[in-house]
Amino acid sequence: MADYTNYTNKEIQAVNIAKCIQNDQIVIVGTGLPLIGASLAKRIYAPKCHLIVESGLMDCSPIEVPRSVGDARFMAHCAVQWPNIRFIGFEANEWLHNEDRLIAFIGGAQIDPFGNVNSTSIGDYHHPKTRFTGSGGANGIATYCNTIIMMQHEKRRFMQKVDYITSPGWMEGPGGREAHGLPGNRGPLMVVTDRGILKFDKDTKRMYLAGYYPSSSPEEIIENTGFDIDVSKAVKLDAPDPEVIRMIREEIDPGQAFIKVPVEEKA
Amino acid sequence: MGKIYSLHDAIAKYVSDGDFIAFGGFTTNRKPFAAVHEILRQGKKDFIVQTGPAGHDVDMLIGEGRVKAFINCYIANSGFTNVCRRFRKAYEQGKLLMEDYSQDVLMLQLHAASLGLPFLPVKLMIGSGLETEWGITKEQRQKIDKLPDDKFVTIENPFKKGDKVLACPVPEIDTAIIHVQYASPDGTCRIIGDEFHDVDIAVAAKKTIVTCEQIISDEQIRRDPTLNSIPGFCVDAVVLAPFGAHPSQCYSLYDYDKAYYKAYDVASKTEEDFKTFVDEWVYGVKDHEEYINKLGASRLAKLQVIPGLGYAVDMTKEG
Numbered sequence: 001m002a003d004y005t006n007y008t009n010k011e012i013q014a015v016n017i018a019k020c021i022q023n024d025q026i027v028i029v030g031t032g033l034p035l036i037g038a039s040l041a042k043r044i045y046a047p048k049c050h051l052i053v054e055s056g057l058m059d060c061s062p063i064e065v066p067r068s069v070g071d072a073r074f075m076a077h078c079a080v081q082w083p084n085i086r087f088i089g090f091e092a093n094e095w096l097h098n099e100d101r102l103i104a105f106i107g108g109a110q111i112d113p114f115g116n117v118n119s120t121s122i123g124d125y126h127h128p129k130t131r132f133t134g135s136g137g138a139n140g141i142a143t144y145c146n147t148i149i150m151m152q153h154e155k156r157r158f159m160q161k162v163d164y165i166t167s168p169g170w171m172e173g174p175g176g177r178e179a180h181g182l183p184g185n186r187g188p189l190m191v192v193t194d195r196g197i198l199k200f201d202k203d204t205k206r207m208y209l210a211g212y213y214p215s216s217s218p219e220e221i222i223e224n225t226g227f228d229i230d231v232s233k234a235v236k237l238d239a240p241d242p243e244v245i246r247m248i249r250e251e252i253d254p255g256q257a258f259i260k261v262p263v264e265e266k267a
Numbered sequence: 268m269g270k271i272y273s274l275h276d277a278i279a280k281y282v283s284d285g286d287f288i289a290f291g292g293f294t295t296n297r298k299p300f301a302a303v304h305e306i307l308r309q310g311k312k313d314f315i316v317q318t319g320p321a322g323h324d325v326d327m328l329i330g331e332g333r334v335k336a337f338i339n340c341y342i343a344n345s346g347f348t349n350v351c352r353r354f355r356k357a358y359e360q361g362k363l364l365m366e367d368y369s370q371d372v373l374m375l376q377l378h379a380a381s382l383g384l385p386f387l388p389v390k391l392m393i394g395s396g397l398e399t400e401w402g403i404t405k406e407q408r409q410k411i412d413k414l415p416d417d418k419f420v421t422i423e424n425p426f427k428k429g430d431k432v433l434a435c436p437v438p439e440i441d442t443a444i445i446h447v448q449y450a451s452p453d454g455t456c457r458i459i460g461d462e463f464h465d466v467d468i469a470v471a472a473k474k475t476i477v478t479c480e481q482i483i484s485d486e487q488i489r490r491d492p493t494l495n496s497i498p499g500f501c502v503d504a505v506v507l508a509p510f511g512a513h514p515s516q517c518y519s520l521y522d523y524d525k526a527y528y529k530a531y532d533v534a535s536k537t538e539e540d541f542k543t544f545v546d547e548w549v550y551g552v553k554d555h556e557e558y559i560n561k562l563g564a565s566r567l568a569k570l571q572v573i574p575g576l577g578y579a580v581d582m583t584k585e586g
Binding site: 031054055056057063064066067068070071072073075076077081082083084085088091092101118120125126127128129130131132133134135136137138139141142144164165166167168171177178181182257 | 294296319320337340341342343345346347349350351355359361365368369370371372374375378380390391392393394395396397400402426430431461462463464466467516518521522523526551571576577578580
């Protein structure tokens with residue numbers, strides 16, 4: 001019998017991503033963890049959610065895990081194959097119509113206390129130490145949609161000031177988005193990491209710890225966050241149900257494209 | 268017959284050094300690799316490249332020093348190489364002139380070009396580094412004919428007082444290159460699956476080269492115009508290039524070649540291995556025919572998608 005109680009940080013992160021999703025929401029996913037989380041949500045927590053990808057493929061239900069948002073694995077199993085420009089228009093119109101259906105997952109290399117995310121480059125933009133792909137759909141998503149940000153929880157990633165803002169969060173704090181000319185009623189809702197869940201204070205727009213995994217602790221999170229973080233409201237989150245872990249390993253990502261199964265130690 | 272060319276002749280005639288060039292396809296899907304390989308073989312260079320989400324089509328052109336300026340929104344063989352490596356190296360070493368736009372803005376620019384619009388007003392990129400940082404300075408831009416002098420100009424929405432808008436330039440594309448499933452000798456194109464930005468660039472470009480999996484007669488392709496998306500008037504050359512998107516996907520026909528992508532991932536890590544790779548797979552073959560012969564029939568047959576699934580899978584190994 002395989003062991004499904006030995007969940008990994010990535011798996012519990014995927015499970016908590018899944019729990020963010022509600023029925024009837026239209027979820028913008030990329031590949032990787034958000035897709036695993038969303039696939040799980042569709043099976044368990046929110047079977048009536050709808051997945052869309054920034055390439056323009058609408059209401060997707062892939063069988064095998066796609067590697068890219070333009071993958072035929074999405075394209076062959078969706079309702080409509082829009083070109084990307086219609087996705088952009090849809091995103092903007094949802095805001096213009098004041099709809100509250102879209103929720104989007106984005107990731108990054110660095111994040112600041114107000115949820116501004118860098119996924120472009122490390123170091124000076126013009127002479128980077130490390131250069132990444134570029135914005136992709138993230139900037140547009142962060143402009144027009146409420147977002148859930150996925151991060152690896154490390155001190156060098158959670159920093160007071162990010163090297164470059166690819167996806168605007170709450171900018172400098174309350175009123176920051178409006179001051180820049182961004183939709184003020186959209187922004188990051190939470191950050192799901194491999195150690196816990198962080199949310200943004202309604203008034204200050206600063207990140208605080210809302211929950212931590214049984215495998216982590218508030219102390220560990222303080223230690224791995226590069227700015228002061230309020231942990232006074234944090235609750236301990238449940239360990240994932242072994243059945244949910246089984247589903248990730250056996251049904252959703254059996255090829256271990258995005259989540260590696262821990263190797264059992266030989267007795 | 269009509270606009271039918273050999274790949275060699277199409278690239279020789281319609282791609283010139285210094286062209287502002289746009290490629291179709293999306294990261295690892297329907298990328299016009301056969302044409303990119305031929306551009307490399309013919310030694311053409313000094314391109315300004317603005318394309319949708321790029322893959323190693325553009326990475327190879329950068330690695331081979333053929334790109335004068337790259338207008339970027341994303342460049343990865345997603346799921347194989349998460350940041351294209353020759354691009355990354357070139358930029359980190361200060362050897363690549365590049366501008367960043369968000370994917371939304373870049374794709375809307377290509378669409379605006381297809382609509383013939385003078386400029387593109389957006390509320391995107393605002394507040395981000397995409398607004399505050401310019402990858403290519405005004406001074407550098409002024410020295411390059413085919414680049415607009417500004418990344419964008421901030422304006423007030425003329426219809427809404429106090430509403431900030433970025434007015435972005437609309438690219439003037441010399442050459443568009445797309446790979447489609449079917450085309451007819453007069454240039455009519457049939458794209459199966461998502462069109463991406465391919466129709467936009469085919470309309471917007473002064474010259475459009477189409478490579479295709481199969482030629483359909485002009486009469487036959489008109490029997491179901493619902494499926495057609497580009498009239499022949501927008502196309503200059505039609506090239507028969509079966510597996511012309513390899514190693515990327517071609518929807519309804521073949522999947523990506525995972526082994527090839529993995530090999531490129533490894534090879535592109537160093538300059539030396541990259542050179543060996545392109546020597547073998549690009550310069551070491553005379554033309555596209557030799558390229559697919561080198562891949563071999565059984566390798567290509569295994570990439571055929573299973574109708575209903577939409578991807579390739581070895582069912583003998585799936586229990």
